[in-house]
Amino acid sequence: MTIAPTCPTPIMQHETVQMAHGAGGRLSQVLMQRVFMPHLSNAFLDLLDDQAKLDLPSGRTAFTTDTYVVSPVFFPGGNIGELAVNGTVNDLAVGGARPLYLSAGFVLEEGLLLAELETIVRSMAEAARRAGVMIVTGDTKVVGKGQCDKIFINTSGIGVIREGVNLSCRNLKAGDSIILSGTVGDHGMAIMTSREGLSFQSRITSDCAALNGMIASMLDEQPCAIHAMRDPTRGGVAATLNELASSSSVGIEITEKTIPVKPDVRGACELLGIDPLHVANEGKLVVAVAADNAREALDLIRSFDLGRDAVIIGSVVDDHPGMVVMRTLYGSRRIIDLPLGEQLPRIC
Amino acid sequence: MTIAPTCPTPIMQHETVQMAHGAGGRLSQVLMQRVFMPHLSNAFLDLLDDQAKLDLPSGRTAFTTDTYVVSPVFFPGGNIGELAVNGTVNDLAVGGARPLYLSAGFVLEEGLLLAELETIVRSMAEAARRAGVMIVTGDTKVVGKGQCDKIFINTSGIGVIREGVNLSCRNLKAGDSIILSGTVGDHGMAIMTSREGLSFQSRITSDCAALNGMIASMLDEQPCAIHAMRDPTRGGVAATLNELASSSSVGIEITEKTIPVKPDVRGACELLGIDPLHVANEGKLVVAVAADNAREALDLIRSFDLGRDAVIIGSVVDDHPGMVVMRTLYGSRRIIDLPLGEQLPRIC
Numbered sequence: 088m089t090i091a092p093t094c095p096t097p098i099m100q101h102e103t104v105q106m107a108h109g110a111g112g113r114l115s116q117v118l119m120q121r122v123f124m125p126h127l128s129n130a131f132l133d134l135l136d137d138q139a140k141l142d143l144p145s146g147r148t149a150f151t152t153d154t155y156v157v158s159p160v161f162f163p164g165g166n167i168g169e170l171a172v173n174g175t176v177n178d179l180a181v182g183g184a185r186p187l188y189l190s191a192g193f194v195l196e197e198g199l200l201l202a203e204l205e206t207i208v209r210s211m212a213e214a215a216r217r218a219g220v221m222i223v224t225g226d227t228k229v230v231g232k233g234q235c236d237k238i239f240i241n242t243s244g245i246g247v248i249r250e251g252v253n254l255s256c257r258n259l260k261a262g263d264s265i266i267l268s269g270t271v272g273d274h275g276m277a278i279m280t281s282r283e284g285l286s287f288q289s290r291i292t293s294d295c296a297a298l299n300g301m302i303a304s305m306l307d308e309q310p311c312a313i314h315a316m317r318d319p320t321r322g323g324v325a326a327t328l329n330e331l332a333s334s335s336s337v338g339i340e341i342t343e344k345t346i347p348v349k350p351d352v353r354g355a356c357e358l359l360g361i362d363p364l365h366v367a368n369e370g371k372l373v374v375a376v377a378a379d380n381a382r383e384a385l386d387l388i389r390s391f392d393l394g395r396d397a398v399i400i401g402s403v404v405d406d407h408p409g410m411v412v413m414r415t416l417y418g419s420r421r422i423i424d425l426p427l428g429e430q431l432p433r434i435c
Numbered sequence: 436m437t438i439a440p441t442c443p444t445p446i447m448q449h450e451t452v453q454m455a456h457g458a459g460g461r462l463s464q465v466l467m468q469r470v471f472m473p474h475l476s477n478a479f480l481d482l483l484d485d486q487a488k489l490d491l492p493s494g495r496t497a498f499t500t501d502t503y504v505v506s507p508v509f510f511p512g513g514n515i516g517e518l519a520v521n522g523t524v525n526d527l528a529v530g531g532a533r534p535l536y537l538s539a540g541f542v543l544e545e546g547l548l549l550a551e552l553e554t555i556v557r558s559m560a561e562a563a564r565r566a567g568v569m570i571v572t573g574d575t576k577v578v579g580k581g582q583c584d585k586i587f588i589n590t591s592g593i594g595v596i597r598e599g600v601n602l603s604c605r606n607l608k609a610g611d612s613i614i615l616s617g618t619v620g621d622h623g624m625a626i627m628t629s630r631e632g633l634s635f636q637s638r639i640t641s642d643c644a645a646l647n648g649m650i651a652s653m654l655d656e657q658p659c660a661i662h663a664m665r666d667p668t669r670g671g672v673a674a675t676l677n678e679l680a681s682s683s684s685v686g687i688e689i690t691e692k693t694i695p696v697k698p699d700v701r702g703a704c705e706l707l708g709i710d711p712l713h714v715a716n717e718g719k720l721v722v723a724v725a726a727d728n729a730r731e732a733l734d735l736i737r738s739f740d741l742g743r744d745a746v747i748i749g750s751v752v753d754d755h756p757g758m759v760v761m762r763t764l765y766g767s768r769r770i771i772d773l774p775l776g777e778q779l780p781r782i783c
Contacts, residue, residue, distance in 0.1 A: 111669030112774035135682065136603055137665065138499035138530040143491070151486035152538035152591055153574045156582075182486040190500035192589045194542075197667065226501045228587075234504075243500055243591035248488060255484055281608060284741060321459030334483065359708045367459075382734075415681040426460035433578060 092210060104199040109229025118227065121163045122205050126189075126212040131223035136188075139223035141188055143245050149184035152243040152391045154192075160207070160237050160434040163277045164292030167240055168207035171433060172214035172367060173297045174320065175242040180299035181316040181372070183254040183306060184246030186218060191225040192241035197232045207238065218297035220244070251310050259335035260313040263403040264381035268301075268372040268388050269294070269396040270347040271324050275366035275434050276355045296370030301391045305374075308387055312380035317373050320435055323428060325364040327373050328411045336408045341401030341423070343415045364428045367434045375403060452547040457577025470553050474560040475539075479571035489536055493593045497532035499523060500591040502540075504605060506781040508555070508585050511625045512640030515588055517557035518717060520562035520570075521645045522668065525591040526736070527645035529664040529720070531602040531654060534566060540589035545580045549603030555586065566645035568592070587717035595618060599658050606662040607683035611751040612729035616649075616720040616736050617744040618695040620674050623782050624703045625715035639699045644718030649739045653722075655737040656735055662730035665721045668783055672713040675721050676759040677773045680751075687759045689749030689771070713734065713774045714760075715782045723751060 107114040124132070129353045130141040154181045155171040172189065179186040180255075191211065196203065217220055273294040296316065305313060319327040324346075332339045348356075356363045370393060376384045381399055387395035403412075411423040455462040472480070479487040485754050503519040520537065532609045538557065543552065544754065607615045623643040628637045653661060661664040663683075667675035672694075696704075696711045704711045718741060729747055736742035749761075759771040 097748075106780045109669075110774065110780070111674050112713075113772075115670075117774070134603070134605070135678070136530060136590075137526040138497040138532065138594075139529065141496045141498055143496050147595070148491050149486040150487045150489055150536060150538060150593060151572050152540045152589065154540040154576050154587075154589055155579050156540055156542060156576045158582075178485040182484060182488065184486065188498060190498060192500045192502040192540075192591070194502055194504060194583075221667070224499050228504045228781075229504050230504050230584060233581060234584040235542075235587070236507075236578060239502075239542055239576075239587065241500065241502055241589035241591070242539070243538050243589070244486075245496070245498060245593065247487075255482070257482070316662050321457075323465075326459050328513055330483070355634075365460075422459075425464070426458060432454050432458070433576075433582075 092208055099403060102201055104195045104197055104201060104204065106197050106229050106230055106231065109227055113202050122201060123208055126208045127328065129221050129223065147248040149179050149246040149248050149325045151178040152241065153178060154239060154241040155435060156239045156433050157278065157435050158236060158369045159281060162281045162293055165208055165295040165418045166210050167238060167285050168210035169214040171240040171242045171297050172218065173295055174369060174435065175244040176218045176220055176299050177318045179244045179246035180246065180302040181318055183252035185303065186220045186246040186299050188223045188245045189215065189220050190243045191222050193227045194235050194239040195227065195229045196235045197229055197236050199237055210427050212296065218299055220322055228350045229363050243386060249306055252306050254313065254315055256317065256331050256334040258306050259331055259337050259375045259403045261403050261405045262378050263314055263375045264378050264399050265339060265341065266374040266376060266381065266385055266388065267324065267398055267400045268394045270355060271368055272348060272352045272363035272366035273430050274343045274369040276352045278434050279359065279431060280355055289351050289355060291355060294368055294370035296393055298370065298372055298393065301388065301393055302328050303382060305387055309384060312377045313374060314360060319368050319371055319373050321367050323365040323367055325423050326425055331375065331410045332411050336406040338404040339401060341406050341413050345398050345400045347396045347398060364423060367431065369435065370422040436759065438677040446456040452543045452545055452549060452552065452581065454545050454577050457575055470549060471556055475570050476558045477569050479569065480646050484532050489571065490745050493531055494598060495596040496509040497527050497530045497596050499526040499707055501526060503783055504587045504781050505783050506584060507622050507629060510629045510641055511516045512770060513643040514555055514558050515586060516753065517556035518643050519588040519590045519721040520559050520566065521643055522717060523592040524566045524568055524645045524647050525666045527594035529666055530596065530601035532596045534568045534592055534594040534647050536571045536593045537568050538591045539565065539570050541575045542583050542587040543575065544585050545577055547585055549551055554591045562645065566647055572596065588693060597654055599680060600654055602661065602663055602719050603624065603657055604663050604665065604679050604682040607685050607723045607751045608662060609685055609751050609753045610726050611662055611723045612726050613689065613746050613749045614722040614724060614729065614733055614736065615672065615743045615746055615748045618697050619716055620700045620704060620711035620714035622697060623719040623779050624700045626782050627707065627779060628703055637703060639703060642716055642718035644721055646718065646741065649741050653732060653735055657732055660725045661722060663723040664680045667716050667719055671713040671715055673771045674773055679723065680759050684756045686752040686755040688752050690762045691746045691764050693746050695744045695746060709765060712771060715779065719781065750771065
């Protein structure tokens, strides 16, 4: 008995995400072939196995994950796709790793425009190319209308940690200088001002960027002098400094007048009653570096476009372990605490 | 000047997830310390760095990701937490890898009961222990009420591929036997029958289980005879067989009467007009193995509790490449196609 080839099931040209796109059947394949693969195709993804099989270079492996739920999905300076790639690249890089491979897990809301999804996927592909990483494995789920908000993206990442580099938030030592690589609050205020009802004509754009190139140069030059790095995302520079102080059981003192804030961001923060130190950044670094090497590190960071506004904002002290203290513009000192609650939901 | 220690901010004893639990501030720490760490604490997670630093054994690395959006979150035989761990463990194991490390990315809906979250996290910890893997890095986001449905969990995983093993859905050869490790449709019908409005008194429970132990034994015994393995989740055995046939450009022939289906599952499928071959499984294997080794492989699988109902359901043929054909109970032959659309949304 012979069987005629199956007549291809007529696939409707949907303009929006359907529940069936997530069902593992023929429409899942169509979504894969029409929206994802044209942008993300590579030797690993093309195999369509349930897992990517990778030959990692020797060295310790860094592994990280982040889910992105930013709202709105498209914001001044970027979209959820490039944010998801850059954010996970940065989480690997601040651990001293060379980011290599990412996974991408999508949750799509029924009714999402396929054109929007494709724009997001294209941005992911471009961000991955810029950062020198490959998206090698993925997953797509679809949930009903009202069961998620447009699109959530998880990216997990693998990198290989450089030989001889030991970065950890527990490594701060009294005397270390604290470098901030640029202006604070850009990403968070770009999101806030683009949200419905809060859009006061502003030119604030997100600082969303991959930092791994700049970090690689820093670690090439000063593999031992750099004690810790963090990208101050949710909770802003305030949360990052508190985590560093607390993990290393040291105090941190910073000087308000050194902290760079763009005028538009400062204005928006004042209008909304938000401390720019609490606002998320997506392309900034906080670095703890041995005092003797701080000037050299600063000069190197400033040589990058992403770090041209870098400054030394303070230092690590023996006093008040676990606590961050700021000398204000008026000469007084105030404690920079973790924000208790929620000023800026769904910022990343 | 000395500064008195900060008076700890009074933290309300919330019973539900608050937006602030996802803000990266103090309440994020509270959620971490009260709900996640008591169950998940280990040498990697305890460091609270942005990435885990791992020493992987030598060998190729397998990397996979899956986001779980199952509804309801608690279902007969399991919950979303153990599903998320077992599912990703299985995706590594079917690639011939020993699963080692998982990440966990949570999206929580504002208002989710913390007690429910804790039950889910506890299940994840238990499932990880049973499967012999560690959850080494994580992330939590909170979205507003109505912006996700209770909880979504992404787990990504890393494993090390066994030396000398080469499993891929492109490796099927004409003559291979196809083994199915047990009854089909249990997970999907457990979800369906537990959904609101469809709960007809049934004893159907999910087959959610980690398969890595059984797979390790199979690869110990027959590292070269096994050509491909897949866990038939979304889209069921039908989708898995179609993927295998299509990736390897071979035909597959199966015999309906060999396919084990529990009577309750068969009854529910008939009532709902669903083909059990299209229903998701979460603790089953489809294996393509060289014909000469099929009997031995089958006996080994049957020696495990998870594989006691294993059968040879068919074989790989040269005819009709890319197509799966079933000899029905009535002796006729029908094409087993991919489901086009969506019968069972949010099944995993």
